[in-house]
Structure formats: C-alpha cells, structure tokens
Amino acid sequence: MGTELEAPVWPAITAEEAGAVLGRFAGAGRLIALQWHSPRPFSAATLVEAEGGRFILKRHHHRLRSPEALAQEHGFIAHLRAAGVNVPEVIEAQGGTVLAQGEWTYELHRLSPGLDLYRDRPSWTGFLTPNHARAAGRALAGLHRAAQDYAAPPRGIDPLIAGWTILPAPDPAAAARAYVAARPGLSAFVHGRAWEEELAGVLGAAAPDLAAQPPMWTHNDWHPSNLLWTLGGEVATIFDFGLATQTCALHDLATAIERSAIPWLEMADGAPIKGDVAAALGLIRGYCDVRALSLADIDMTIDLLRLVHVEFALSEVDYFAGLLNDRAQAALAWDGYLIGHAHWFASAGGQAFLADLRREVRG
Missing domain, CATH: 3.30.200.20 (Phosphorylase Kinase; domain 1)
Incomplete structure (x- = not known):
C-alpha cells in the first residue's frame, strides 16, 4: 500500500x-x-x-x-x-x-508467451505509454466478449475476491451489513467503531440502475502488471485471475481505470496525486474499439470510479484482520484504501480528474 x-x-x-x-x-x-x-x-x-x-x-x-x-x-x-x-x-x-x-x-x-514489461513495477502503477492503455482496453473488451456466455455462479465469501453484492443491491447499506456479518474477521475489526456511518459516506447515493447491468464473470484486477506484451505493444497474455468472479462489464472497466490511471501508491507517501486522464481515456477508447459502449455506459463507468473499490477493500480488511490477525494492516486497508480512495475522488484533484475525463470522452 x-x-x-x-x-x-x-x-x-x-x-x-x-x-x-x-x-x-x-x-x-x-x-x-x-x-x-x-x-x-x-x-x-x-x-x-x-x-x-x-x-x-x-x-x-x-x-x-x-x-x-x-x-x-x-x-x-x-x-x-x-x-x-x-x-x-x-x-x-x-x-x-x-x-x-x-x-x-x-x-x-x-509460462505464457509475452514480455513481462511491468514485472519490476509495483502493482497498481500506470501504463508506460498511452498505446499500452488502449491495447489493454481492447484486450479487456475481448475478454468480456468471451465471458458473456459463462454461466457459473459467483464465488463465495473467501477473502480477496472482488464481489458485486453491495453496489447493485436495492439497499446497499443493508447489503453491506450482510457482507460484514458473513465474515467474522471483518465483523470483529469494525466492532466498536462507527463503520456504518463511515461506509455510508463512501457509498453516498449509489446509482440506482446498477442493478440493471447484465451480470458477467470478470477479471476484477486489470492493471498493466497482470498483462504480458508483444513487441508491438499489444497484449499477449492476460493472467492473475485470483479476484475474478461475477460482477458486470462496466465494473471491470471501472476497476481497470481506477487501478491504472491513478497513482495511489504516491498517496501512501503523503504526496498529492493527479489522475492520468490519457490512460483512462485510452482504456475506454480501446474497449470501444472492440465492444461498443454508449455515452450512458461511459457515464456509468465514470460514476463507478469512486465506488468500484468498495467491496474489494472490505475483503482486504477481512483478509488482514481475519486470516493474518494483523490489525494495523486492516486499519490501513480501511482508512487508506476504502475511505482514502473515496475521499480523493471527492477532493479537488479527484473532481478535476473526473471532469476532465468526461470532457475528453465527449471531445
């Protein structure tokens, strides 16, 4: 982190x-x-x-x-x-x-074919070039095309899985309470703190039509170091499906942007951070090269950016508090990841990033 x-x-x-x-x-x-x-x-x-x-x-x-x-x-x-x-x-x-x-x-x-160009870079760091971002968007759309007819049920309550149970729920707060109650480590961690109020501040008014998004198994951890590359800058192999489960296509695209276009690791060092609009735009345009998205779809994806981390952040807290019994790391996952990322999107820098991305999408 x-x-x-x-x-x-x-x-x-x-x-x-x-x-x-x-x-x-x-x-x-x-x-x-x-x-x-x-x-x-x-x-x-x-x-x-x-x-x-x-x-x-x-x-x-x-x-x-x-x-x-x-x-x-x-x-x-x-x-x-x-x-x-x-x-x-x-x-x-x-x-x-x-x-x-x-x-x-x-x-x-x-061992899969391709160049591991990002092997020595930390996860969740950005693309080396805008062309890599666009190529990654195309590859993600191709994965979604292939995943459309995969009918397996979603994975269970194991730690470190990016689920899709809270945001599309008719009552996200109630869904969050059920999520916490099903995970003893997470439940023990939040006991005694005003976690529901904190989480409500993150969720805000979740868009009501998220429930209408077609469910689909997705990758859920799309960033450059989970991809191998060709000499020409295309994606050669997609790997690391540890977070994969049933979410929806826009959730996966929003995850890709959130993990690849914002230098979160710099936040942990106390530095002000600035989102990479070119990388986010590359992912969206590359995706649309292969799988069409309406402007409403793109708006929904941008709306999801401030929320898409929520369920995996809770799962990380559960992992640290439950499996590792590491309360300090669990607190970092809660305060720095779950709450901190949401606060950045509400900040002047986050709002500027979202506004610039919306303007570029329409330009």
Whole structure:
C-alpha cells in the first residue's frame, strides 16, 4: 500500500518443496531450477524450470484459496482459453487442477508467451505509454466478449475476491451489513467503531440502475502488471485471475481505470496525486474499439470510479484482520484504501480528474 517493498507474509517456495510438488502435476517432470520469486504479497509464486518446460508455481493458504475456490477460478480460465482468449494454460494435477497438501493449495500454470514489461513495477502503477492503455482496453473488451456466455455462479465469501453484492443491491447499506456479518474477521475489526456511518459516506447515493447491468464473470484486477506484451505493444497474455468472479462489464472497466490511471501508491507517501486522464481515456477508447459502449455506459463507468473499490477493500480488511490477525494492516486497508480512495475522488484533484475525463470522452 505504498512505494516501499514489504517483507512477504507467506514463506517463499523452496527448491525442495517445488520438486516434491511438481511430481503431482501432469507432464511437469523433474525440477531443474527456480528462476525467480514473485514479490506479490497475497501468495507465494515462483518461476520454475523443469523437464516439461517453464511454469509458474503458486502456493496459497487454504483459508485464502480453498481447492473449491481455486477450481472456480480455473473453470473461468478454461472457458476463456477455449474461446480463444490468451490466458495461461493451467496444468492438471491428480484429480483436477488444484493440489491440496496440508494447509496449502497449489496451482501450476505453463509460462505464457509475452514480455513481462511491468514485472519490476509495483502493482497498481500506470501504463508506460498511452498505446499500452488502449491495447489493454481492447484486450479487456475481448475478454468480456468471451465471458458473456459463462454461466457459473459467483464465488463465495473467501477473502480477496472482488464481489458485486453491495453496489447493485436495492439497499446497499443493508447489503453491506450482510457482507460484514458473513465474515467474522471483518465483523470483529469494525466492532466498536462507527463503520456504518463511515461506509455510508463512501457509498453516498449509489446509482440506482446498477442493478440493471447484465451480470458477467470478470477479471476484477486489470492493471498493466497482470498483462504480458508483444513487441508491438499489444497484449499477449492476460493472467492473475485470483479476484475474478461475477460482477458486470462496466465494473471491470471501472476497476481497470481506477487501478491504472491513478497513482495511489504516491498517496501512501503523503504526496498529492493527479489522475492520468490519457490512460483512462485510452482504456475506454480501446474497449470501444472492440465492444461498443454508449455515452450512458461511459457515464456509468465514470460514476463507478469512486465506488468500484468498495467491496474489494472490505475483503482486504477481512483478509488482514481475519486470516493474518494483523490489525494495523486492516486499519490501513480501511482508512487508506476504502475511505482514502473515496475521499480523493471527492477532493479537488479527484473532481478535476473526473471532469476532465468526461470532457475528453465527449471531445
């Protein structure tokens, strides 16, 4: 939640561990070497060279990603892959695509084609060029085209999933109370604080026609470092579907803008921040290159920008307070993320960003 690297919560995957696990996945073969460890905070991942090729091996705590939750994620990836979307090949284990051992769940993806141009940049930092933003918009629209006929139910109440239960509800406040009550860690964290009033200040008057948006499984974590690239600046592969579940297309597009066009990590360092209108516009125009949006759709997307983080922010609080028992990080997720992002959109800088984006869309 800032520009400084934090020590990983989850221990790195060792060569001994990887060697033992690889034998349970079809065609992986014997371990040759571990080539890189991911610095991302919510799971342990490593780039593996093995007899069967090069793979990404990921390990999760079972309370974060149960075998059932990972199988849902893999089902969506398989659907997209069958529809011709460039997503990772998930390798079969014994009895499915998820390997459960003790407190851990493992998944193995064959290394996908493309340049990892953003590997050394923190998540939620911006695009290197406006052309990358437009290409990412096109790729997102292509994913949505392929996802339209995916009929799986939404994922459950596991932590770190970007759901769609509060904003489209007839009574968002009541939906928020139900969301909190279903998650003991989150419920314990907010006990004793005026959380309903704080959240009401974030929600404001949620647009009533959000409920009319067609439900669709979506990526929900669309930012440059979850994409691999071609030499020509197109998206070669889309990866990291850990937050994927059923939301709607405009929610996913708004998420892409919110995570890629606003330098949130600078806020954590106390710096004033300015949104990147060119990147936001590139995402919208690229999306419209492939999948048409009306001006009303675009207005709705811009309206969603101040709200689209709400449910995932609550899920992050639940993760830190419930699974990790880290109240300090939970407080940072609540105050800095849930409340802080909403406050920025209400600030002069946030209002200027939204106004400039609306003007450019119409220009």
